[in-house]
Amino acid sequence: MMIDVSMLEDFIAEAEEHLDEMETGLLQLEAAPANREVLNDIFRCAHTIKGSAEYLGMERIGDLAHKLENLLEILRHGDTLPDRNIIDTLIESRDRMAILCEDLKHLQKEKTGVDDIIGRIDIICAEFGGEDQMDENMEDEELLAETFDEDDYNQDDDFIDDYDDESYEEDYDDELFEIFIQHLEENMELLKGQVENLQVSDDKVSILNMCLGYVNSLLSSANYMDYSKLTQIYDSWIDAIESAIEEISSGQAFDQAGFVNNIMVPFTEEIIQRFPKMEKFRIEQIKITDNADTSTDSTNLKVPTCATIRTGLRIDDPKVAELPDDIDSLEDMIGDDIDQILGEDMNFDDLDEPESALEPDIELEDELESALEPDIELEDELEPGLEPDIELEDEPEQKPESVSKPDTKTEHVSTVKQVMEEFSTSPSSEQQPLSKTEEYIPDYDGLFDELDDVFDSGPVMKQSEEQVPETFADDLEKSLTERITPDLKKNSDTEKKEKINIAAKAEVQSEKRQEPVIFENRQSKGPEEISAEEIPSEEILPENISEDKKDLPRLETRQSVVKKEKIEEISQEYKKSAVSPEIDSETESLKSAEDDLKKTESIEPEIKKDKPEIKKDRPEIKKDRPEINEDKPEINEDKKEYVKQEGSSEKAVAQSLRVDARKIDSLMNQVGELVVSRAWFSQLYSEMRDLQRYLQNEIGLEQRDMKSVKALTFRLSEATVALARVANELQEGVMKVRMLPIARLFGRYPRLVRDLCHHTHKMVQLEIEGEDTELDKMVIEKISDPMLHMIRNCVDHGCESVPERRAADKPDTCTLRLESYYESNHVVIEVADDGRGLDLEKIKIRAAEKKIFTKEELDRMSERELMSIIMKPGFSTAESISRTSGRGVGMDVVKKNIEALNGTIEIDSKKGVGTRFRIKIPLTLAIIHALLIKVGTDIFTIPLAAVEETLRVYDDDITVIEGVEVIYLRDTTLSLLRLSEIFNIAPVNPDLKKFFVVVVNTGMRKVGLVVDALLGQEETVIKPLVDYLQEGSGFSGATILGDGRISLILDVYELINLSISRQARKRTGLNLSNSANFVNPVYADRFGMDSDKRLQ
Amino acid sequence: MDQSFVSKKVDQEADLITQLVGFKIGREYFGVDILMVQEIIRSTPITRVPNSPEFIEGVINLRGSIIPVIELRKRLNLYKDKNKDGKVWILIINVDERVTGFIVDSVTKVLKIRTDSIEPPPDIVTAGLSSQYIRGVCEIDDGLLILLDFARILNIEEIKKLKDFDRED
Structure with a gap:
């Protein structure tokens, strides 16, 4: 079956949403097996998935969802509470569907088999005394009942409305019905559009053929839904259109108005009667005005x-x-x-x-x-x-x-x-x-x-x-x-x-x-x-x-x-x-409408709005609605719009729109350009000011002449401010579009924790707080994996087993806490557990064993430094490699990923009490606040997130210890890195006695960067560099300054590593490899590793 | 049937002719397939990237995109003599979706060359250029035209290696 790709995409997106919902539901169900509401939710998800899968011909997903539904049905109607086995099966089925969705995404077809899991479900179903079978029958009965209803219509049209909505949506399959309705809506809209075209276009035949196509597609959907009466209507509609086409092609004069009024309108009415929602697609009668000669005739x-x-x-x-x-x-x-x-x-x-x-x-x-x-x-x-x-x-x-x-x-x-x-x-x-x-x-x-x-x-x-x-x-x-x-x-x-x-x-x-x-x-x-x-x-x-x-x-x-x-x-x-009361409300609205007499527009929706209300409460009234437009043909487009808007806003207050992420990204890029232009204008303004000063002081313009110059400068500054304001707002707006609640991220973890608990036989309770915190979508995506690692670590290493906890006088259940909140321009995510905490002694031993550090180094380290060892590559305290962790990859990846996001990670832990990871990441990636600095003639950008403070340092403040320049800052030493040295830039004033130091903090390390000048703060748009320029270069990207020049953005973490390895090499050359004791661990570590490499 | 035949013939004829952008570095003539050339710009401010291989001149701002610029002379280890007037041309070349600028001394007219006149690179070093970067050579009126293999020149692994080499110095 050929499937429209966009439809497939929609299906996958929807199915994934439902699967997520289902997962949440299943986990809740596991916690509270008797909760009917949750069960119903899950059932609804399965049902929805089944509906759309079958609609698109996804057999495996459909089958699986169907079986799942059966099982859920048993749970729903039976007295059985879902046990572990059932929940596992349910969860596995969900996972299988997710896998199938993945298949669809990549291969456009279902690849993974479902038979095994269907078999399992069948077995479970069979355990409950063939209720499965019963269930199937039930459904058939429902179907039968449906058809019966349909037949009823034929005999008695009056009950149509009630039945359509009630019986289809509730008894049968609301999702299928919804799809059907959607399809119906689409086609009705198209039909209406074609009828409108008909009045302007000359090519009647092609329009009619289009109509025919739409009706045909409606017919097939009605067929699919088994709506025999509808099918009949469509059939006769098709016949009518076909004969009209024949008439035209056989050369007969085409009575356009007649066609619309006698074929399109009545049939549309039929549909609208059955589906009052289609009201907005009503086709208007063509007024006789269209045919001037007949217009006088009142009989019309x-x-x-x-x-x-x-x-x-x-x-x-x-x-x-x-x-x-x-x-x-x-x-x-x-x-x-x-x-x-x-x-x-x-x-x-x-x-x-x-x-x-x-x-x-x-x-x-x-x-x-x-x-x-x-x-x-x-x-x-x-x-x-x-x-x-x-x-x-x-x-x-x-x-x-x-x-x-x-x-x-x-x-x-x-x-x-x-x-x-x-x-x-x-x-x-x-x-x-x-x-x-x-x-x-x-x-x-x-x-x-x-x-x-x-x-x-x-x-x-x-x-x-x-x-x-x-x-x-x-x-x-x-x-x-x-x-x-x-x-x-x-x-x-x-x-x-x-x-x-x-x-x-x-x-x-x-x-x-x-x-x-x-x-x-x-x-x-x-x-x-x-x-x-x-x-x-x-x-x-x-x-x-x-x-x-x-x-x-x-x-x-x-x-x-x-x-x-x-x-x-x-x-x-x-x-x-x-x-x-409905009438009341209507009168109200009318009255209020009177108040703003001239506001035609506003009143229209109001009036329209009332209608659906009445409609809802009294089905009979719907029948009337056809008349409204029948009497007077043309309803304006905008009116329809209102109807739509009103209708939808009634349905759901929070509307959402699925937009291709690429569109938003490109919008974001545009905004980035705008931000750059804004900087450009600021620059122009300052240049203008300089010019003004120049004209006044150097050229000595008359006060009179200066006046106009000043006025221009002033206006330029005004314009710049205005532009800046708009650009800021726009930037914020676009940024908000990209923001997603972190619940998207946190929502994935209950399942993870559950699975981990099952594997490790620990009892862990996950607490989540601050789900509403919003974060750039890209950040959420990138933080997802690190979070996964950390949660795994917490459960696997942090949380003790039940006996262990009992021995330590702790409650059986370990609490794992995810929390997120804003902190100025950053979002902080905390992952905390009340487990055993980091065992610093063990870390020391391990680190020494793995030769990550020497014993002496370890002895000198502060607690915090020791804790940060767990983020070293290859470090693991786990005795053996378990299913979840122990391979020593994990925390280093976490750290790397977070730093790639310009974020920082901190560890806080106390043995026997617990561990807390604190991740701080910027709200967005695309635009960063940055400090512009100058080294030589080059301008560089340092992300403000990494900047702790800036200092002015005099030559005498610097002490050289073992070839490394340090200063004493508030009783601690701060090693200095001269950017001019690292970048091989000749300093402009080499004999300057004072210079600026930017203190940067990478989370674990503080270093002072020596720069020639501080230029100020700016919002910059990060643009990537080619990989071979970016990797290991100490730059995380580049940005375009207001004047079009490029400024490279420093990757502070990389930069420090870079300089460390340089110093290491230098020292190796000086044969001082073992004397780097004063430096902090990273230095030493780098030094050690690099020297090893070189020796080899 | 007829149609396909006709189009095939056209294709064949098109195959026979290659259009090249000719450019000069020092005294040597080089050529690159015109389809790879995105645009040619005159000198523009180039921002130096510290710690990059020597042949990378820096990055330029090409309408909002940041594009690396390679000094072809240095990349290919050609004659060290710089051209006198200091004016350079930058060929913006798109190789496998990587847009890169290459600094050359001058750009000549578009050359039309019969495909069959292109010969494989000679084993011996041509114009001080190791043959690995040469896709072929071709006789033209003014002498020998060297067709460069830009995919090879932009070989990322090689660049990275060169970069490491540079840094270790």
């Missing part, structure tokens, strides 16, 4: 309306069942208002208005767009546009009333039917130019059927219908006005506004739904709308309907009159009467 509007009705009806069905309970309460609310409303005068002239208004809505877009910005203007231009929208809403309100008048259910139905019949005939009789209308006619029919069903659906209906008019009218009005008025104000863009209006309305509707009463209205709304649009004249309308219509204008005017002040009031009311 029917299309969305029909769709609205359709969706509305579906949702309502389940609602009907719920109604009875609520009806009683609603009845109270109806009151006399019904009669009042019914008694309203009819005004047919008003009826025409909505119609005409509909046209402008469509046609006048351009005008509206420009006109909308100021509120006042909106009134004129927008009202026509808005009214129709309102109208659509209002009409339905009345409709039920009229229907309810006859008072018997059958009468309602027949009335509605009558109207519907008229509708269904009218479009064709009117002979719309739009082919679309005709295509929608079948929808009407279906609609009518559905309506019938609804009307038949219960005794409740009658009552609720009666209640409807009042409550509905009021509520709707309130909410509409709330919605619309703010929207008007807020939207500078007509299109947006329209959409929002509609959206708002839809929301209102959905809110209403929460009150059972309303649903009747909605059902009747559909036909009403149509009738209003299609049948302008009274004759066509049946009496009762036309009568109702008279109310419409009234409502409409009421609504359009409502102004800001009223909204406030109404929203208050509304809030009070609100049935559910």
Whole structure:
């Protein structure tokens, strides 16, 4: 199977994360075998891995994860607590998966076998009475149940939402489902994009083919998930697209709008209904404006309306069942208002208005767009546009009333039917130019059927219908006005506004739904709308309907009159009467939205945000959402964006982004360059100042002329400061991007300690503190191995065995403590144990045995020096080479690695009490604070981390002992290294009586470097040198100074070694090889070794 | 079929001609494959690196990258006489992803040379240059052109050895 590399990478990254999580979980489980929560976590990880592995066809990982899952399932459901064997097996399985991931990383395929471990798992599973088998069956059952659910949908679409989310995510496989959803999202987005392209591009066929491709890929994912109903939908979708393609290729005129509206939109709707999350990928109906000639035709509007009705009806069905309970309460609310409303005068002239208004809505877009910005203007231009929208809403309100008048259910139905019949005939009789209308006619029919069903659906209906008019009218009005008025104000863009209006309305509707009463209205709304649009004249309308219509204008005017002040009031009311908290929150948001009227942008997300909330709590509402956009095609891109953002921010507050580390590295490099430029500017400024001084003093410019020079200098300094500030911030920012919590590092060690304990039969408890300390990613990577060594050492050498501890009056369990914290620009990591501590005598003996030092040397050493011997290469106090340590490599590597990071390591230990290693490393590697010094004409850089202090020393202060220059510094001797000698640089002023000494500390050793001048501190970017220049040269890299010159960065540790070996050679030449007693151990050591080498 | 044939022929023809950058050290003509030459710069400040082999002149800042510069004359143990005007050219050569500068006295035009006219290095020392650094020689109008083997010149092990040698002095 060919796997997309990027997908594979993602898979590996994800799997590794889950494996890490699993490891942590397993270790916790081992500590607390009864912890169900942990078990569930582990299970989830295994499950996730399995899901994505199977999705990508990683058989071995998939199989193993599956088996693991079975085992975990037994643990989860059974009463068995995981014993050591099981935990070991689990951990080994995890490791095997990790190995497989490694395989994938390097070979792009699974190489390592899994059969052995699967066998083990099977055995364990079998031990628990074939529960494995049972488990498998269970899963099958789940699957079956699923398919069954699917079938259910076919019969009854109304429950789709609930089922989709609930059953798939919980009962089955949330990970697979998530992948599926992701895939779905991607493709839906692409589809939407293509539909948008369709409207601009000429190459329809290729776009359609792309669409076809996407749908095909959706089909395959649905197949994979076994969603038969979905598959059917996709199949028919594919058919539809294919036939469209054929049409085009056969030379027929391509009805683009028709295609979008009749194929893309409905199918997308289907998907959205099932997966409300796909809301944002809704494809808009193409407005008829696209086809100028048809735009005048008001019938076009029917299309969305029909769709609205359709969706509305579906949702309502389940609602009907719920109604009875609520009806009683609603009845109270109806009151006399019904009669009042019914008694309203009819005004047919008003009826025409909505119609005409509909046209402008469509046609006048351009005008509206420009006109909308100021509120006042909106009134004129927008009202026509808005009214129709309102109208659509209002009409339905009345409709039920009229229907309810006859008072018997059958009468309602027949009335509605009558109207519907008229509708269904009218479009064709009117002979719309739009082919679309005709295509929608079948929808009407279906609609009518559905309506019938609804009307038949219960005794409740009658009552609720009666209640409807009042409550509905009021509520709707309130909410509409709330919605619309703010929207008007807020939207500078007509299109947006329209959409929002509609959206708002839809929301209102959905809110209403929460009150059972309303649903009747909605059902009747559909036909009403149509009738209003299609049948302008009274004759066509049946009496009762036309009568109702008279109310419409009234409502409409009421609504359009409502102004800001009223909204406030109404929203208050509304809030009070609100049935559910969701509505409350919505009103709130609306109100707050009102506050910043002009901020269209901000309000949009708010409104959008509310929707998902409601959606969540009330699945039925989701159904409504399709309408929102169906009514008015184009939702702006940015709006979608908002939806996305809002949606995601709700899901997870902490968002993370996976970015290629190389990108960040290159960004870091750029920032490095910027830092260099910053230094350059500082340099320019100081040069400018010098020039100014020169002009003033040497040239003797007039004060007047000097003024401009001074001004320029000043501005240059300002600019430099500004640049420096930005550069600093940017640098910090980028640095932060690279920072990772040290938990990443510490997280690896519990497992290590556990394994070590098992091998050594010691009891060790690992304590971790300061996991949140953040550290450059690169530092974390480089410090990882040294840490590993140290922890091994601690467990292996530091911690005593249980009997030993008992004998020493210590608790059985040894405590190993990892701690990390900040210390100025550094991070300190401490590894401490309460074990036996370093045995200095033993170290001495060993060191002498291994001829690392002579006995005399050892006798002279301080405790600290003795301790540092353990960091010598080849040194080990272990009697025998054990599995974990004893080979004498380890601490020297640790030391080297840490020093490579410009870090230092200190050891603190007391025999019988414990040992503590203290590692101090800089926060980042790429940029270091450094001291610039001058030797001769060359400028060198010393990392500030190594610099302890700087001194000014006079010639007389220096004492020469055995050829080595030393000074006395606070009662200790400090040997001096003359950089000019080491580097063979001729000093500029050889007879100078005083010079500067930079005291550097490498952790174990303090040395004074004699330099000619101190130039100052700077932040420098480390650039590597070619290996042959860097190795053993005493330089760790180079940096580019502000003026473009290169300055070499001193590697203090190397440098000291270098000079030691030089002195050693010198001394060998002088035959003084045994007289270097005064020098510290490293000197002596180096000396000894080097002289040996030379003698050979 | 036809296509592949055609392209093959073109390849063959391209194979026949090698383009070389010619340069001079002292009186000798040298050449290096033009594909290896990243760029040619005039003298730029060179920062000396202490404790490096003698033939390493130092490092230069090439647009933010730090690049070592080798004095080819010293590396190859050529005539010790320095050129008079002190002006040098630096050939920036990319050998196995190692970008290195080489100081030469002057750079001549690009030479087109038939591959088959290149002869293996003679056993005897050419122009005081041991044959191990020579990829081949070739007769041109002005005399003998020596094609240098830069991979060999940049042999890291050798440089390190030389460096150790230097230091032990």
